[in-house]
Amino acid sequence: MERHKVEVSQEKCLMCGGCVSVCPKDAIEMGEGHAFVIKERCIGCGICIKVCPVGAIHEVVP
């Protein structure tokens, strides 16, 4: 079964960079006003979800 990928809520993200710094696949980058996930690189490990201080990252069902 394919692992769920993650998504950053544009409304909630405050651009602290925590998710970017822990992502083992460099699959998150800072965009304009919020971080975003590069889906092709994401392996769905979920580390970023746990790390987010404001709960802005969640799983998406493929």
Place this chain on the structure above:
Amino acid sequence: MRYDVVVVGSGPAGSVTARFAAESGAKVLVIERRREIGVPVLCGEGISRKIDSWGMLDGDKWIARKMDGARIYAPNGTMVKLSAEQAGNETGYVIYRDVFDKELARKAMVAGAEYMMNTKAVGLIKDDNGGIKGVKALHFDEEIEIKADIVVGADGVESRVGKWAGINTTLRPKDLESCAQYTLANVDCQDAYVDFFLGKEKAPGGYIWVFPKDNDTANVGIGVLANLSKPGMAKELLDKFIASDDRLKNGQPLRFLAGAVPVARPIETVRDNIMLVGDAARQVDPITGGGLTHSLEVGKIAGEVIGKAVEEQNFCREFLMEYERRWKKAIGKKMERNYMVKEIMLSFDDKTLNMLADSLKDYKFDEFSTKGLIKALVTKHPTLLARLVPLLRA
């Protein structure tokens, strides 16, 4: 565009590097992806007064309040006080970090460094052999190439520059503090003390801070060790604390921000044509999460080494390694020591923290620092903390 050095990021580490590089005769460009230096303020805004003697900042516009000391509260409320009288009057300031960053940038500009805002580094310029020749960036929506002999990664906790150069800067969650922070108005902070609150319920693997900027305004924040965190935990625990604290519960937010602070061991910071400084180089005290004084120290060293490199036109790793040797001598040993203390502290439950605080509540500290605190703990608990003794040499 052609420079000797391009610095990616205009925080304290970037600007101090730029200043000292420019003063040594290098042609320096600093690029910043944001539209204003020093904003947003991702910081608790506390700094040690040891910077007084460094002469890096003019005037006092950047100082919000001079502190009389620090108070550390154990989970059961037992308080350990480190006051100025005990510590040779060397405590700290609560600062306006936005003004502070602008002041450091201004000093770099006066020294001859150029700055470009709204300019996001998107990659490195490499030659056919993989040699680094500068930075590719987006200036507003325009793609530009900035050629330079040295690229300085001062691009913060989310640093890309190191990775583009092949340095693994990925943090383990156990080496990252996940933070949330308010500046609150209408609070009641009469005492000029910075307060730290510990406890697994309050802030697992971290602490809550209350840093008063004046009598009715304070920077109030939390760090939670990311491997002990849950989604959104930092904000939830901080809100809970504020609602339950008599001084803070009527506070209203002037700003709310999230942050991330590396609390890691020293890493590799130099390759051919590349240097990393500040949070990008993980140069943060693993116990306190403080990085400002470190950034000033390492920035000066980096700038001086860049000056020499430009003079000799030698940009290889071996030459630039002088920077890494010098910064590791200045703060690397302390970081290693405090990283180990962090690991030991994490093994303590709340009951142990209460006991330690109780034994220190009347202690006369002779040094206002984590080292002073560790010394006191070892003095009081030689057996419990035997593992800490060798660390005090660093």
